[in-house]
Amino acid sequence: MVPIENAASPSGARRLSLRVLPRTFYDRDTEVVARDLLGRILECTRGGVTVRGIISETEAYLGEHDPACHAAVGRTRRTAGLYGPPGTAYVYFIYGMYWCVNAVTRAEGLPSAVLIRGVRPLDGLEDMRKRRHGRRRGAEVADHALADGPGKLCVAFGIDGPTHHGADLVRGATLRILRGAPAADADVRVTARIGISKAKEWPLRWVLKRQTADGGR
DNA sequence: TCAACGATTTTCT
């Protein structure tokens, strides 16, 4: 596919590939996939509208031995998706009002995934604003904050369980992850995961450092 | 059947 200019970094002549990431990308250790997902492009097409964003924050959930992973309770109706093939979407409902989207990793039968916690809006900003605005009473949402949280990004991208749970990120038509431009090590920060009560200290969160005019740190 | 809680976000004090 033809590369496009990165609209989110006008200064850099960085090119982003729109080729879809292959299944083998996801069939690796979850930490590796979580790190490698930074800089890639999340794309969602719904109702003839396509929105895209650069993945800027991820977390790894390792499997049944990870106390913070949903699969810690074993295989249930809810967690069955985590045991699915690599490169599928695991979408769950949280706090009675938000959806969160994960990319399932490792071989089928191994319940692990990467939570996509944030993206930098790239295409379809107007549609993201529309979707997000419908949920708020107050002021306008700044562009950089349109999808900088797991719940927010699902609202902005129109992602929900009934539509996207189990979706194929590789061969599907609605939710995909494109190659983009992988992040350099100097642009990546590793921290503990957010908002969990178990295994709090495990360093399994990867964040893209804030972008400045000179593309710097 | 029931109560507690959660991989969150927003608003109010």
Place this chain on the structure above:
DNA sequence: GAAAATCGTTGAG
């Protein structure tokens, strides 16, 4: 910084 909004999943009774 605290609390509300809001409901499916889980585990105990």
